[in-house]
Amino acid sequence: MSGLVVLEDGTIFPGRSVGADGTAVGEAVFTTGMSGYQEVVTDPSFCGQIVCFTAPMVGNYGVAESRSESGSPHARAVLMREARGPVWTDWLISGGVVALTGIDTRSLTLHLRERGTMRAAVVSRGSADEGLAALASEPPMAGRALVAEVSPATPYRLGLARGPRIAVIDYGAKRSLLRLLAGAGASLTIFPHDVEPDVLAGFDGVLLSSGPGDPEPLAAEIATVRGLLGRVPIFGVCLGHQLLALALGLPTFKLGFGHRGANHPVVEHAGGRVLVTSQNHGFAVGEADGHATHTSLYDGTVEGLSFPGLRAASVQFHPEARPGPHDARPILARWVEEVGVAAA
Numbered sequence: 001m002s003g004l005v006v007l008e009d010g011t012i013f014p015g016r017s018v019g020a021d022g023t024a025v026g027e028a029v030f031t032t033g034m035s036g037y038q039e040v041v042t043d044p045s046f047c048g049q050i051v052c053f054t055a056p057m058v059g060n061y062g063v064a065e066s067r068s069e070s071g072s073p074h075a076r077a078v079l080m081r082e083a084r085g086p087v088w089t090d091w092l093i094s095g096g097v098v099a100l101t102g103i104d105t106r107s108l109t110l111h112l113r114e115r116g117t118m119r120a121a122v123v124s125r126g127s128a129d130e131g132l133a134a135l136a137s138e139p140p141m142a143g144r145a146l147v148a149e150v151s152p153a154t155p156y157r158l159g160l161a162r163g164p165r166i167a168v169i170d171y172g173a174k175r176s177l178l179r180l181l182a183g184a185g186a187s188l189t190i191f192p193h194d195v196e197p198d199v200l201a202g203f204d205g206v207l208l209s210s211g212p213g214d215p216e217p218l219a220a221e222i223a224t225v226r227g228l229l230g231r232v233p234i235f236g237v238c239l240g241h242q243l244l245a246l247a248l249g250l251p252t253f254k255l256g257f258g259h260r261g262a263n264h265p266v267v268e269h270a271g272g273r274v275l276v277t278s279q280n281h282g283f284a285v286g287e288a289d290g291h292a293t294h295t296s297l298y299d300g301t302v303e304g305l306s307f308p309g310l311r312a313a314s315v316q317f318h319p320e321a322r323p324g325p326h327d328a329r330p331i332l333a334r335w336v337e338e339v340g341v342a343a344a
Helices: 037-042 086-094 105-115 128-135 175-183 219-228 239-247 330-343
Strands: 002-007 012-017 023-031 049-053 077-079 098-101 118-123 156-159 165-169 187-191 205-208 234-237 252-268 274-285 292-296 302-307 312-315
Touching (some): 023 077, 023 105, 023 252, 023 274, 165 330, 175 330, 205 330, 219 234, 219 239, 234 330, 239 252, 239 274, 252 302, 274 302, 292 312
Parallel strands (some): 023 049, 049 077, 077 098, 165 187, 165 205, 205 234
Antiparallel strands (some): 002 012, 002 118, 012 098, 023 118, 156 187, 252 274, 252 292, 292 302, 302 312
16 A cells, blocks of 8 residues: 655655554654664654654564553654564554555655654555645644643552652653663652642652653643752653753753664763663753753763752653663662662
């Protein structure tokens, strides 16, 4: 079945449908990871986005429930140079994900790098005019608050009952993040995005999770973080990093084409060590006002913050991810240990 991608600037990329039937609209982005395709599609941070994989073949090793980062796919559509194996494409169909193979992903990626991420329509069958018509009602990602679409409705618990009591504000947390915290010995209570700060003040620590969308419109969530500062140790990851910055008066901005992949080098200021990190974000902290702990070696953006007097810190990258090197993985385990020692 023929299909096509229509970008908002009118550029068209033809392909062949191997996913669910229909038309999907969203922000077109690319990820450079060579593996982890199932994790990408089920990552809540990809809510509202169309994902182009730069890896030439996707689906080589099938799918498994244990690899999913949430209970369902969140990427609106998937674009591939070559989809491999019916197990993968059948999984996309069962999840309702529109997907095309045969896309010139190299040209599409270069186009997005040069002109920036933009809205797109992925049509499993139909015309370019139908795709452009579908785009008319799709708002740009800047200014969009999406965490309510992926956050749980009610709190729930996870992990060891005797470990340090960590509250996770779930803006779109990946399962691997929660597993890492629980594996480090934490007793977790996961809360919806709109939890009030007084509910969390009695915990030993609060983790601000990753999630989708623009951080700036999240006024209530920023106010909650501000209301926790100085009352309880805080650690932010990805979107949580951006919300911590905004709560402390630091600016955020939209990147031209974002950081998405498993090979992003980040320098750790203390000692000058370079970490190879996994990243997935389209917004960044604009300046650190002397509080930066990590910096991207790609573009110099702020990758970590520390405010010792407020017992607050954060990273833009994903310590729970394992892109090959495990350079960043100990960061959250150390934080859980420090919270436990402080609470003892």
